[in-house]
Amino acid sequence: MINDTIIAQDNDRFHATLKADYDALGEHLDRRGIDIAQIKAKVSNYGVAVPSWGVGTGGTRFARFPGSGEPRDIFDKLDDCGVIQQLTRATPSVSLHIPWDKAPASDLLAKAEEVGLTFDAMNSNTFQDQPDQPHSYKYGSLSHTDAATRQQAVDHNIECIELGGQLGSKALTIWVGDGSNFPGQTNFTRQFERYLDATKQVYNALPDDWTLLTEHKMYEPAFYSTVVQDWGTNLLIAQQTGDRAKCLVDLGHHAPNANVEMIVARLTQFGKLGGFHFNDSKYGDDDLDTGSIDPYRLFLVFNELVEAEVNPDFNPMHMLDQSHNVTDPIESLMVSAMEVQRAYAQALLVDRAALAGFQDDNDPLMATTTLKHGFRTDVEPILAMARCEARGAICPVTAYRASQYRAKVAQKRPAITGAGGGIV
């Protein structure tokens, strides 16, 4: 963890400016009839989970260029996640990936408590082969043609649930790469029947207070067809499987030009929106930093979420899922968590009564202007003040750099060498 003095010193540099900006924004919002304190309170209560795998440097199929001081194991990763939470106060939980993060539950719980974190959704892995694994996932996992391979995948998911149960997690996220690379390689229907059958077995092993999240993705690693290729198939899975089966939306897993915010609305309407993997993308599943490419799209997603908040049962899970290939992962995750908060705060500023009125009156220009009014407001002072009041950093990146955390952990975490193929 970072010494509180360093944070305090860094905050001192920005505090007067922040206060001036915050007060000015408060007056501005007051003129718009908005109480800045209420917005700040909601932002303070908002958190997004960090993926344990996100604190390692990512790569592509062509190469991975390691950074210095990379985490060696889940305990190093939890240290890094703790720093993110310490500085941003926006990431109170971590999402584990099994078997990458497998460790005794007591050790995980102890470390999490030490760094001030809890455990979010568990993630299983049936898209890679592990050493000594009897059956290969080369041709699929939950939907494999071979029953023993499917069973192995089911058993692995149940193992994830069991570990998660000890850690206080309440959800299992399943993403599979099953699909095909050639027309004809698989029979679409029989493959999906097998997938559904196996997924129901996993669902049946779920504790009563858990949610099963299934994740769709258009392509990659399969390049002709993917068994859970879009939200339509994901919806069918949730419908066929059970009430606690819901859909996870990864922002980067859709077809070019898809209207993702509309998919969010549809799944919400039918009670099947289970959660998010936030990131950004320009071309494919680029796993770029959230809000770095199209911040307005992120805002439009949060516009749907704020719209749905009136329903007290609406409570999707929020996670980051990114690949940090050229930045310090801690910095990227901090900035991304703040971008998520920013979109949330901007969406909170939208005058929803006015918006509904313009919609009813078919006044598209004023309706869209109403949205934009929320979006174009610079809410940074709200986010920064919320962090500051929670003993985080006004500017997490400068505080982090001032702390020399990376250089310090690099001393005990050996450098990784070799070209290496990217795994994220």
Place this chain on the structure above:
Amino acid sequence: MINDTIIAQDNDRFHATLKADYDALGEHLDRRGIDIAQIKAKVSNYGVAVPSWGVGTGGTRFARFPGSGEPRDIFDKLDDCGVIQQLTRATPSVSLHIPWDKAPASDLLAKAEEVGLTFDAMNSNTFQDQPDQPHSYKYGSLSHTDAATRQQAVDHNIECIELGGQLGSKALTIWVGDGSNFPGQTNFTRQFERYLDATKQVYNALPDDWTLLTEHKMYEPAFYSTVVQDWGTNLLIAQQTGDRAKCLVDLGHHAPNANVEMIVARLTQFGKLGGFHFNDSKYGDDDLDTGSIDPYRLFLVFNELVEAEVNPDFNPMHMLDQSHNVTDPIESLMVSAMEVQRAYAQALLVDRAALAGFQDDNDPLMATTTLKHGFRTDVEPILAMARCEARGAICPVTAYRASQYRAKVAQKRPAITGAGGGIV
């Protein structure tokens, strides 16, 4: 209609060649264990509906360049459709579009009998305003914010059902342009609730032996969101509405790179595939001639349909839906109907037992080679022989050109002048 002598004369030019090609193909297929006569019989029984609007020259928002001898009304259109069927023997029915084709049922039935056609699905139009229409569809139809406008759209659909009932049609196809051009213009959820409510009213007016087909489309005419934007939403409509509500798949209405054959498989698996609008596209809803851009994709769709044929209740409707901007529409529709037949014939040649074996064995190379073996076979002799035996033309285009049909109808159908259609 075209004089049978002209067809016979044209066929005489090709008959010897056809016989040689057909015999050679028969011998080749025999070596593959396939009885050419059985394939020919299935092709002979196959038909695809022609859209009445397809026989007029289409255009874009920039311009329409009329051809000569364009049909003036539905009766001219039925003449043209009759010629298509006469020459190809592949298009026994016509799909009407109301109000464009509105006429007394008795007149329509008489004309259809005269030209040897029956009536396929009825199509309603709530994406344009008609003269003297009380409520405008500028801001939507079945999902409009205004109840009276929705009712007008519902009533129009019921009117289509009533006319169709007199004509022997058994299905209503609903496609709406409802959506929005700006983020915020509509509330996605409330808009879809209104759509569902109105569509259920239409469904309730459906005779017991009718099917309701709803059609999804990613975009155009709405450019930010469309209320039935993809098969996921279309599936929800069919699920919410009733057993006889099914999804219509227009091949050109999907996101870039979408795997359409997989969507076909999913809808089939869950009993919700209602029918097709065949065409081809490179960029958007280009409405190009079927099979002209990506014939293998068309084959892969038919591969799913042949796969599903083992279920005797599986009987989706097949229609062409194209815009012929630079060709004689009769020629394009004839060639397109034959391309549909070609894909069907090629799919029939696939060795399905071998394919299933390769799929079970995870032998993607041989599985895809098995599909390709069907696709790369030149089945033209089968199609041509089927036409010839049914008194159609061996080469419909040359027979049509020999008949000078277009020049003859141009004498009584006045030329259309003016730029038309242009909007920038």
Place this chain on the structure above:
Amino acid sequence: MINDTIIAQDNDRFHATLKADYDALGEHLDRRGIDIAQIKAKVSNYGVAVPSWGVGTGGTRFARFPGSGEPRDIFDKLDDCGVIQQLTRATPSVSLHIPWDKAPASDLLAKAEEVGLTFDAMNSNTFQDQPDQPHSYKYGSLSHTDAATRQQAVDHNIECIELGGQLGSKALTIWVGDGSNFPGQTNFTRQFERYLDATKQVYNALPDDWTLLTEHKMYEPAFYSTVVQDWGTNLLIAQQTGDRAKCLVDLGHHAPNANVEMIVARLTQFGKLGGFHFNDSKYGDDDLDTGSIDPYRLFLVFNELVEAEVNPDFNPMHMLDQSHNVTDPIESLMVSAMEVQRAYAQALLVDRAALAGFQDDNDPLMATTTLKHGFRTDVEPILAMARCEARGAICPVTAYRASQYRAKVAQKRPAITGAGGGIV
């Protein structure tokens, strides 16, 4: 024109708030080392041309839904454009489209002076047939296989230059729909040779102080190939034609996922960026309001333009080109002009020395944060103050609505009826 009293009254409602917001922003920017007055001065000097055709309601190939009080001719259009400039002070010029706007030069000049406008680039039209035109553009214009048709297109462009010369215009913009709808329809190479030959003829007729702007577009109205399909072909045209031949970039004319700001940079680097058609798009050439879908992309384009401003010879032309299907076109054009200004102002706020430093140091996180710092600043007070000081409206939309301009012109401009435009 709108009565200045109405504008003044509307401004009175907002003036105190604006002053407070402007002062607060000035203080904030001062803390960032930026002089708000300098930014405001640059914004005040910035203008974007309005397209004459933009003040009419647009449509799609399916339908056009007219608004009330639509302009009947170029003189009505200039009235509407005058209102846009009067209220926004951001649109000092109009881009004409011939033959739609054809009229005696003296009349056009008199009207323009009356409404306070000048003339920007001239636009020719060889994508539609006009009554009494000898040769049809159905199969192309500048690249048509027939020499007489090409000559007709060349002559029309020269006619546009001649009229523009009398109007004080300094540029001709050529956009053609030439291409094909079927593989094989055209020979790509011979078609492009014809295009180049004809375009050189037009170029040779250009006055010495004029620029020739050619515009690329991926597709529509041609749906398989387009002769000027992308910036690569557009660059070849500019290279082959002459020094004053440059490329026009319409933001909506690119492939899905294309990095448009990079294309802007490349054309700038090689001296071939001639100008812009601003708009926004989600799917294709949607011609939506500028900045309405992806405001960050617009900002990134302006980031390149501000970067290039250091070169005193860099002076691309800026035009809006949109289709207003569901809004009052005057309102959309006002808001869009302000969005262009907004992106420009945000780009001016970027700390370019810091940015260059982060780029040289390979610090992507801080580089992108530096850009975002400009983007997320709410510059509305700067734009509004600039308008106010130039006797425009603080809030052009409310002032426009208060003026009842549309209702007033509707009294003398007859309503347009009929479905229009519909092609399926």
Place this chain on the structure above:
Amino acid sequence: MINDTIIAQDNDRFHATLKADYDALGEHLDRRGIDIAQIKAKVSNYGVAVPSWGVGTGGTRFARFPGSGEPRDIFDKLDDCGVIQQLTRATPSVSLHIPWDKAPASDLLAKAEEVGLTFDAMNSNTFQDQPDQPHSYKYGSLSHTDAATRQQAVDHNIECIELGGQLGSKALTIWVGDGSNFPGQTNFTRQFERYLDATKQVYNALPDDWTLLTEHKMYEPAFYSTVVQDWGTNLLIAQQTGDRAKCLVDLGHHAPNANVEMIVARLTQFGKLGGFHFNDSKYGDDDLDTGSIDPYRLFLVFNELVEAEVNPDFNPMHMLDQSHNVTDPIESLMVSAMEVQRAYAQALLVDRAALAGFQDDNDPLMATTTLKHGFRTDVEPILAMARCEARGAICPVTAYRASQYRAKVAQKRPAITGAGGGIV
């Protein structure tokens, strides 16, 4: 190498069938005025280079699932490539990748002679870091901000030329992953200036009879911008660098919906088409087997190449570049080489005089039908007879499986274990 007896035995199974099919096709083509022997002769002379890296199993950033008997080094790879050539007689040369394939030239030449192969274009690698490499390519290579890193990349390319010179290669292919993952990370213009400067240095080291091929790619591994992102930038490179600098087109490196055959035509027209990387794709740079997803697109590319063959100086290089993740790479490369030949043979069948006539007459329906007539002809008998006559296999896949080559080499090539990250 495979025992000729095995090939002969396998051929015996198919020979009678092949003869019957070939004779029937010959008669059919004779009726179309085409001499089958001439087509066969052209096919026999046609060859496509195999990439050395293609004989290893590929993977994605998520996983790589090794096959059995994977090549351990370039000598094993050359053995595998020799088998591909032995069975297909369509792949006479191999394209090396340095440093992966680095070895003494004399050893490479000896092995190549042993297996009956020559060396095609050399490929450099500056998208991965090698052990003991002083400067990292994490932030670029030829366009890196640091001069020493650029020099290292230049030197590596020169080293590739030197080795290639000893091997009889006549071309260097440069593909770099340089780009950025964040808006602002790089200055597009300065980055491209650095790229051009470094590439000119490589060009200057080129022997007089060599060609420099540069390869564009839309994205991956860089996910926001790529320095050589499309053919427009690639053309600029070739123009700026020199006469022997030309563009390489990888079929999978374009934007969604791009018309690749048109790009081929443009580069050909301006003398800058240098060569191809053949493969197929559905979503991104999927590196799927050539012709497996859209065989008509491949045909349309070959239609351009056959069109251009009339120019005796037109001689682009043809290479496969694929990633074989789920098949035996030898099988995939054999089938892919045959698909390339198939497209070439089909394109040779097109009646070019008739096509040109239909193009001049603006008869799109007959023009496209003329193309399709070539495409839909099943030319397999021509390809198989050409192979058979050259002592290859009539059916390379069955002969290969009969040979048990893979099982045999697996005995001496140890199994690769571990999950491993995919590098291709």
